[in-house]
Amino acid sequence: MKAFVDKSGCIGCGLCSEICPEVFRIGDDGLAEAYGKVTEDNAELAKEAMDSCPVSVISIEE
Template sequence: MIAEVDKDTCIGCGACPEFCPEVFKMEDDGLAVAYTNPVPSDVESSAKDAADGCPVDAIHVE
């Protein structure tokens, strides 16, 4: 599974690292990034929760 954050859509709310800090973090620009790819199998569910919890649908996991 690969996780991606669309930085043009991200509003920097910080929800994704709350759901899945193993995959997502906030960068110095205030926007999120998926820093672990591929997503480890033991946190795939959390990564999907982060995508589902994104208020602007900026996260894509496949």
């Protein structure tokens, strides 16, 4: 599975990287990026981060 962030809508709130730092981080531009692989171990947190994003710009593909 792989996560994506549509940066054009990200507001840099940092919630996703707080919830699932293995997959999401805030880049130098102050916006989130999905740098880590979604694995069996972190998939639940990655999905929680996706559901928690206030502007719904995170997606996860199987």
